[in-house]
């Protein structure tokens with residue numbers, strides 16, 4: 552499984568090229584930080600990777616990518632459901648029996664430092680806990696390609712670092728992970744870098 556970017560560039564109608572000549576091979580077990588200043592095209596490139604947007608230049612090959620998952624910058628959950636349920640549901644959707652799904656979900660929550668809050672309602676989680684839960688849920692859904700958009704943008708420095716500290720866990724998922732960010736600490740927590748501020 553891999554995603555290949557061949558000379559990828561993009562310009563919206565009437566706009567300048569946001570980025571160009573992007574040639575990379577993205578592989579499982581890597582967590583790619585997609586960095587660059589505001590407006591450099593990070594969100595646009597995530598949409599291109601997802602196949603939502605066609606690049607105006609070059610091409611993207613998604614070999615063996617059946618499912619693409621997203622984690623957005625604002626955590627969305629069901630306020631009255633407990634944290635555990637948020638991770639159990641995608642596992643049940645993949646066919647795991649409830650009991651096994653709960654065991655696996657607790658294991659995921661541990662890995663994201665959420666073991667203590669597994670039975671707490673989503674609405675009672677802190678911002679950092681909620682964001683880490685979104686990462687755990689995104690990983691539990693088992694996508695070949697997981698796209699994470701600015702996971703620390705809404706968080707203060709200390710809370711952001713609790714999220715950054717768990718990003719490495721995503722490399723254990725077996726898929727390709729791409730994290731758009733302008734937080735240097737988030738970038739450093741990833742295994743690889745795609746920097747849109749540097750012309751290729």
Ligand SMILES: Nc1ncnc2c1ncn2[C@@H]1O[C@H](COP(=O)(O)OP(=O)(O)OP(=O)(O)O)[C@@H](O)[C@H]1O
Pocket residue numbers: 563564566569587588589590591592593594595596733
């Ligand atoms: N659908 C669209 N049509 C036209 N222009 C767009 C469209 N989507 C984004 N743009 C423009 O393309 C540029 C890059 O936007 P994008 O959201 O990809 O950047 P970004 O690096 O993610 O920025 P930020 O860090 O602020 O989220 C911006 O100038 C934006 O206004």
